[in-house]
Amino acid sequence: MRRFIASICFVLALTVPTVAFAYVGPGAGLGLLGALWALIAALATALSFIIAWPFRKALRRRRASRGMEPTEKSADRTESDGSRDETSR
Numbered sequence: 509m510r511r512f513i514a515s516i517c518f519v520l521a522l523t524v525p526t527v528a529f530a531y532v533g534p535g536a537g538l539g540l541l542g543a544l545w546a547l548i549a550a551l552a553t554a555l556s557f558i559i560a561w562p563f564r565k566a567l568r569r570r571r572a573s574r575g576m577e578p579t580e581k582s583a584d585r586t587e588s589d590g591s592r593d594e595t596s597r
Contacts, residue, residue: 532540
């Protein structure tokens with residue numbers, strides 16, 4: 509019981525707010541907020557790509573089973589068949 513009370517007192521002592529003699533200027537604060545927003549945006553983007561991946565794969569399989577090929581870019585088709593002449597570049 510004594511150990512339990514001692515551990516509760518220790519946790520309470522760690523959670524009691526104390527005076528901090530520190531100053532965070534506006535430049536450092538804005539830099540910190542910018543880095544935090546960038547981290548949140550990167551995590552949200554990565555999570556959205558991970559969630560969307562199975563749906564995109566299912567759509568591709570569905571198109572392939574129907575015999576529909578994904579559309580290619582027009583530039584890729586013209587370069588592959590050689591119909592684009594060198595003077596137009």
